[in-house]
Amino acid sequence: MRAVSEAVERVLVAAQRQDRLTVGVYESAKLMNVDPDSVVLCLLATDEEDEGDIALQIHFTLIQAFCCDNDIHILRVSGMQRLAAILGEPEPGAEPRDLHCLLVTNPHTDAWKSQGLAEVASYCAESRDKNQWVPYVCLQE
8 A cells, every 4th residue: 555655646746747737626627527538547635624524525426426437547545734745735825725636637649657657547447346446545644
C-alpha cells in the first residue's frame, strides 16, 4: 500500500509540474463534460470530517459513476494535509483550492509515460478484478 501511496504522490507532483492536473469538484466536472477522454486518473480525497458532508458524497457518487462509465481509473485517498503539502497549498496570498477531486490528464496528442501512473493504474485494475471498484489509499504524513 505504501508503494501505491508513493506512486500517487509522484504522479501528482509530475502532473502539476506539467500542467496536467485539474483541481476541484466543479473544475473536474467541467473538464469531464468537455473532454473525458483526456482524463487518465481521478482522485477523490476526504478525511473523516468530510464523511458527513452529504453534498460532497453526492458529488463523489456522480463522479465515480461517470469515471466507471468512461473507463477512467479512480482512487479514493485520505490525508488532506499531506495532499495540500504535496501540491503546495495554499499558495501565499491565494485562496485555498478545493482538493476533494483531482484529475490527471493526458492530452490526446501526447503519450505521457509515467512509472508512477502505471503503478497506480495497475493497482486500480487489480482492485477492480477483486470487485473493489473504487480502491482506497492513505497518503502518508
